[in-house]
Amino acid sequence: xxxxxxxxxxxxxxxxxxxxxxxxxxxxxxxxxxxxxxxxxxxxxxxxxxxxxxxxxxxxxxxxxxxxxxxxxxxxxxxxxxxxxxxxxxxxxxxxxxxxxxxxxxxxxxxxxxxxxxxxxxxxxxxxxxxxxxxxxxxxxxxxxxxxxxxxxxxxxxxxxxxxxxxxxxxxxxxxxxxxxxxxxxxxxxxxxxxxxxxxxxxxxxxxxxxxxxxxxxxxxxxxxxxxxxxxxxxxxxxxxxxxxxxxxxxxxxxxxxxxxxxxxxxxxxxxxxxxxxxxxxxxxxxxxxxxxxxxxxxxxxxxxxxxxxxxxxxxxxxxxxxxxxxxxxxxxxxxxxxxxxxxxxxxxxxxxxxxxxxxxxxxxxxxxxxxxxxxxxxxxxxxxxxxxxxxxxxxxxxxxxxxxxxxxxxxxxxxxxxxxxxxxxxxxxxxxxxxxxxxxxxxxxxxxxxxxxxxxxxxxxxxxxxxxxxxxxxxxxxxxxxxxxxxxxxxxxxxxxxxxxxxxxxxxxxxxxxxxxxxxxxxxxxxxxx
Amino acid sequence: xxxxxxxxxxxxxxxxxxxxxxxxxxxxxxxxxxxxxxxxxxxxxxxxxxxxxxxxxxxxxxxxxxxxxxxxxxxxxxxxxxxxxxxxxxxxxxxxxxxxxxxxxxxxxxxxxxxxxxxxxxxxxxxxxxxxxxxxxxxxxxxxxxxxxxxxxxxxxxxxxxxxxxxxxxxxxxxxxxxxxxxxxxxxxxxxxxxxxxxxxxxxxxxxxxxxxxxxxxxxxxxxxxx
Numbered sequence: 001x002x003x004x005x006x007x008x009x010x011x012x013x014x015x016x017x018x019x020x021x022x023x024x025x026x027x028x029x030x031x032x033x034x035x036x037x038x039x040x041x042x043x044x045x046x047x048x049x050x051x052x053x054x055x056x057x058x059x060x061x062x063x064x065x066x067x068x069x070x071x072x073x074x075x076x077x078x079x080x081x082x083x084x085x086x087x088x089x090x091x092x093x094x095x096x097x098x099x100x101x102x103x104x105x106x107x108x109x110x111x112x113x114x115x116x117x118x119x120x121x122x123x124x125x126x127x128x129x130x131x132x133x134x135x136x137x138x139x140x141x142x143x144x145x146x147x148x149x150x151x152x153x154x155x156x157x158x159x160x161x162x163x164x165x166x167x168x169x170x171x172x173x174x175x176x177x178x179x180x181x182x183x184x185x186x187x188x189x190x191x192x193x194x195x196x197x198x199x200x201x202x203x204x205x206x207x208x209x210x211x212x213x214x215x216x217x218x219x220x221x222x223x224x225x226x227x228x229x230x231x232x233x234x235x236x237x238x239x240x241x242x243x244x245x246x247x248x249x250x251x252x253x254x255x256x257x258x259x260x261x262x263x264x265x266x267x268x269x270x271x272x273x274x275x276x277x278x279x280x281x282x283x284x285x286x287x288x289x290x291x292x293x294x295x296x297x298x299x300x301x302x303x304x305x306x307x308x309x310x311x312x313x314x315x316x317x318x319x320x321x322x323x324x325x326x327x328x329x330x331x332x333x334x335x336x337x338x339x340x341x342x343x344x345x346x347x348x349x350x351x352x353x354x355x356x357x358x359x360x361x362x363x364x365x366x367x368x369x370x371x372x373x374x375x376x377x378x379x380x381x382x383x384x385x386x387x388x389x390x391x392x393x394x395x396x397x398x399x400x401x402x403x404x405x406x407x408x409x410x411x412x413x414x415x416x417x418x419x420x421x422x423x424x425x426x427x428x429x430x431x432x433x434x435x436x437x438x439x440x441x442x443x444x445x446x447x448x449x450x451x452x453x454x455x456x457x458x459x460x461x462x463x464x465x466x467x468x469x470x471x472x473x474x475x476x477x478x479x480x481x482x483x484x485x486x487x488x489x490x491x492x493x494x495x496x497x498x499x500x501x502x503x504x505x506x507x508x509x510x511x512x513x514x515x516x517x518x519x520x521x522x523x524x525x526x527x528x529x530x531x
Numbered sequence: 532x533x534x535x536x537x538x539x540x541x542x543x544x545x546x547x548x549x550x551x552x553x554x555x556x557x558x559x560x561x562x563x564x565x566x567x568x569x570x571x572x573x574x575x576x577x578x579x580x581x582x583x584x585x586x587x588x589x590x591x592x593x594x595x596x597x598x599x600x601x602x603x604x605x606x607x608x609x610x611x612x613x614x615x616x617x618x619x620x621x622x623x624x625x626x627x628x629x630x631x632x633x634x635x636x637x638x639x640x641x642x643x644x645x646x647x648x649x650x651x652x653x654x655x656x657x658x659x660x661x662x663x664x665x666x667x668x669x670x671x672x673x674x675x676x677x678x679x680x681x682x683x684x685x686x687x688x689x690x691x692x693x694x695x696x697x698x699x700x701x702x703x704x705x706x707x708x709x710x711x712x713x714x715x716x717x718x719x720x721x722x723x724x725x726x727x728x729x730x731x732x733x734x735x736x737x738x739x740x741x742x743x744x745x746x747x748x749x750x751x752x753x754x755x756x757x758x
Contacts, residue, residue, distance in 0.1 A: 327748070337634050338717070341614065345716075348615050357616075372686055373712055376725040400616075404716045411719040472719070 063234040067227035074226060078219040082212045090205060097196050098165055101182050104136070105194045112186055120192075121149040135197035137170075137179055143189030152193065159183050159193065168195065178202050237266045241273065253281050290343070293457035297469065298336055305332035335469075342471040346456065349401060349478040360505050363395045363434065366403055367427055374410050382419040389427035395434055396505035397483045405479040408472040409438040409498050416442030416496070429504060433485070437499040444496040450489045476500060532577040532648050533557045537567030537594065538610065539586050543633075547580065547610075550637045551644070564589030571598055576605050578648040580640070583611035583622065592625045599626040606647040610635065638749035642701040649700070660695040663755025665734065665742055667695055676738060686711070687730050694743065694753040703750035727751055 104127075111123045117140075124138045128151055139150035147154060159166045162185045170177040181195030240257050247255040256277060257270040312325030371387045378385035395402065406425075413423045421441035428435055445453050445460055452458050454477040459470040473487070476498070480487045485502035534556050538544040544560055551558045559574070561567035564585035571579055571594070583591040595607055606629075609622040614632040622630045628650075629643050660667040664677045672688060674681045683691065693710050694702060704723040708714045727743065735741050740756045 333634075334636070341632075344614060369712065373714075373718075373722050373726075374720065376729055377720050377722045380725045400715055403714065407714075407716065407718050414720050 061231075063231040063238075066234055067231040070230045071223035071227040074219060074223045078216065082215065086208070086212065089208060093198075093201055093205075097180050097198060097201075098182070101165070101180070101194050101196060105182065105184050105192065108138075108192060108194065109184070109186070117148070117190065120186075124149050135200075137168075137181060137193070137195035137197060139191075139193035140186075141191045141193075143191075145191065148190075150193070155191070155193065156181070162191075170197065241270070244273075244277075248277065253277075253284065290456055294343070297457045298339060301332050301336050301339075305329040305336075308332070339469045339471065342469065342475065343456070346471065346475050346478045349475070349482050352482055355398075355482070357398050357400075358396060359399070360394060360396050361399050363393045363402060363427070363436070364389055364391060366399065367393075367406065367425065367436065370403065370406055370410060371425060374407075374414065378414060378423060381414060381417075383414060383417050384422040385425070386422060387425045387427075389425070390429070393427055393429070393434055394505045395502055397502060398479075401479045401482070402500075402502070405476040405500060406436060406438070408476050409500070412472050412498070413438050413440035413442070413496075416440055418442065421495075430501075432504055433501045434504045435499055435501050437497055439492045439495060439497040441492070441495040444491060444494060445489060447491070453489060454487060473498070532645070533559070533575065534644060534648070535559045535561065535567070535571055535574075535576045535579045537561045537564070537571070537579065537585065537591070538582045539563060539584075540582075546637070547640065550641065554641055554645075563587030564591065564594050568594045568597055571605065572601060572603065578644050579605055579607045580610050580644060581607050581627070583609060583613050583618070592621065595625050595627060606650065608640075608644055608647055610640065636748070638701060638746070639703050639705065642703050642706060642750060645700045646697055646702070646706065649697075660692065660698075662695055662698045662753060663740075663742060664738075665695070665755075667692060674734075676734060679737075681733055683730075683733060686726070687733070690726060690730055691734065694751065697753070699752070699754050701746050701749050701752050706750070 108120060108123060112120045115122075120140060124140065127136060128138065137150075137152060139152040139155065140148045141155050142148060145155040156166075156168055158168070159181060162183045165180055165182050168179045168181045170179050177197055177199040179195045179197045179199075181193055184192045184194065186192050237260075244255045244257045256274045259267050259270050261267070306329075308325050308329045312322050312329075316322040316325060367387065367389050371385060375385050410423070410425070417423055417440045423441075424437075424439040426435075426437045426439070443460075449458075449460060453460065454473045456474045457470045458473070473489075477487045480500055480502065483502050485500065488499040488501060490497045490499065534551055536544060536547050536551070536558060538547065538560070539562055541562075544562070548558045548560050559570060559576075561570050565587040567581070567585065568589055581591045581595060585591055585594070589597075591609060591611070598605070598607075607627050608629045608631060609627045610631050610633065611618065611622065612633045613622075619630045619632075628647050631640060631643060658668070658670050660669070666675045667688075668674075669692070674683055674688065674691065689711050690707065693707065705717060707723050707727075708717070731743050735743055742753055742755065744752045744754065746752050
């Protein structure tokens with residue numbers, strides 16, 4: 001059978017004219033890419049609600065930016081996948097065709113060496129007859145390119161170089177077709193042309209192209225829909241946070257950011273925000289409680305001072321009486337100032353700004369000094385002040401604060417101890433803690449009230465008639481908290497045992513972390529002189 | 532003594548100036564930082580009482596820093612409503628010699644200013660203090676009154692030393708806590724009074740005349756009868 005040939009344009013068709021059936025099956029079947037796109041479909045249903053806004057405002061929205069990034073990434077990855085698919089299939093088909101042509105030509109050349117031209121012609125005729133697919137192309141010519149055998153009518157003008165693949169357009173019975181041919185020079189000036197009709201493969205290739213183009217369209221649609229979903233998810237999640245914040249800003253402190261329950265990053269953020277809100281609420285409660293306490297507890301001494309002054313102004317009969325009244329009012333005001341000072345000091349400690357003055361120091365001499373300072377006063381009151389402390393007790397903290405905290409505990413113990421009883425100061429090490437306890441034989445604090453005893457302005461029932469503002473233990477508690485320790489109140493039966501537990505320093509702690517312990521010593525240069 | 536008061540609050544300034552004059556001092560007053568700096572730099576004072584927050588662009592800290600930069604070593608006492616420990620540290624770092632927070636008792640202010648003004652005047656290290664017939668030897672750490680040896684605990688010795696160094700001046704309980712015990716808070720218990728009364732037992736009781744006097748509403752003063 002003869003085929004009409006036309007010199008084909010060598011150009012865009014040069015690469016990948018052919019498509020292999022098997023390769024196409026892979027490309028067009030429901031591959032991983034297609035599956036992913038299908039999965040994305042249902043998620044695209046709740047599309048974004050987009051408000052009527054200017055384009056600049058839209059771009060300023062983080063949700064829109066995330067959505068755009070999402071769409072771009074999807075498009076880029078799809079394009080990369082398609083390019084790879086295209087290169088792999090089309091390239092493979094081309095290489096396979098060329099390999100077949102070369103194998104064919106090799107066989108024919110062997111025939112030539114065996115029986116020269118007649119044997120070659122016979123073989124070509126045989127092969128053409130046996131070729132079921134009707135895709136083989138052969139042509140044998142003499143040195144003037146006159147046809148001797150084969151199924152091409154004449155030598156195509158475009159094929160000039162031997163051993164180089166050329167594309168060739170054919171006109172066959174079924175219509176236009178495309179082939180790939182290669183020329184080989186034979187001894188004696190004969191020329192051999194071997195080729196393959198790649199029409200079927202070209203069709204498969206165009207199907208692949210179509211499929212990939214459609215995939216691109218689908219990906220674009222999916223990208224837009226997915227972007228909308230991303231944006232609306234983003235907005236919905238942030239809407240919870242901003243709603244809650246707005247409610248809290250408006251004064252509703254009971255609101256919390258709802259958790260989705262998936263334990264994802266958004267839940268984590270919501271939890272962090274909620275913890276922060278809890279802390280803020282607690283602080284707010286503290287402030288409210290303190291301001292209420294100030295309002296109540298300072299009203300009494302202020303009223304007293306005011307009454308004294310007014311009474312003296314109205315009723316004082318002599319200058320001496322007037323002076324006495326003024327002096328008493330001044331003393332009342334001094335008491336109020338002392339309360340303010342204590343409150344501010346507690347607030348200052350709680351704010352934690354004084355951690356810069358922390359250093360490693362031995363608390364044993366500090367305790368000895370305090371015992372020395374209070375010992376005389378205790379004796380005066382008929383109390384026995386005893387101390388039981390190790391020769392060295394290293395701590396890491398603020399020396400002045402711990403001094404004041406222990407002094408407050410001693411003040412309390414001495415205030416509530418009945419005459420003739422003992423006040424015991426004990427210090428020691430308990431595991432990772434250094435413990436300093438002050439025990440008295442006073443009335444103690446009922447168990448139910450011990451938690452409240454460290455609050456500002458707490459006055460026990462039994463201490464209503466003793467002087468003081470109820471700030472001493474609050475300060476000790478603040479010092480303990482700042483140092484990462486605690487204040488433990490327990491029953492000494494009779495009396496109260498107040499234990500200040502602070503994290504240890506020195507041998508144990510510095511062995512565990514030698515570098516910070518070294519650095520700590522340097523920090524507070526001469527702060528004791530400065531205060 | 533010549534004392535400069537730099538304070539913008541008229542009531543507080545008037546009260547302080549009057550009180551200091553009554554105590555026998557010569558007092559100048561500046562109502563803002565600029566005038567205060569000018570006066571402190573151009574005239575000679577024995578002490579300066581300085582507010583932290585002042586109008587006129589120069590606050591107390593800047594005033595003092597400028598003064599110290601000019602090698603002016605006049606004793607300066609800060610009188611400020613800024614009461615946090617950090618504020619205090621800042622004030623002392625800037626070159627202040629003492630720091631008193633508002634509100635304050637005038638007796639405390641007076642005692643501290645007088646202590647400051649006299650502090651700089653010692654010539655060389657002192658090894659021996661004497662008030663009336665009371666002698667204190669800082670080297671041998673011995674105390675004698677009228678030739679009779681008195682045995683003191685180390686802390687009592689330091690308390691007496693502090694009182695004798697400020698002989699003739701009022702010394703407040705807070706000053707004693709800071710100067711003798713290095714404590715910067717006021718205990719509720721009257722610890723200082725007890726220590727002073729113990730010291731009295733040893734220093735005054737066995738002798739006909741009293742040296743340690745209680746100053747009502749202020750503190751203590753050690754002075755010889757004749758003075």
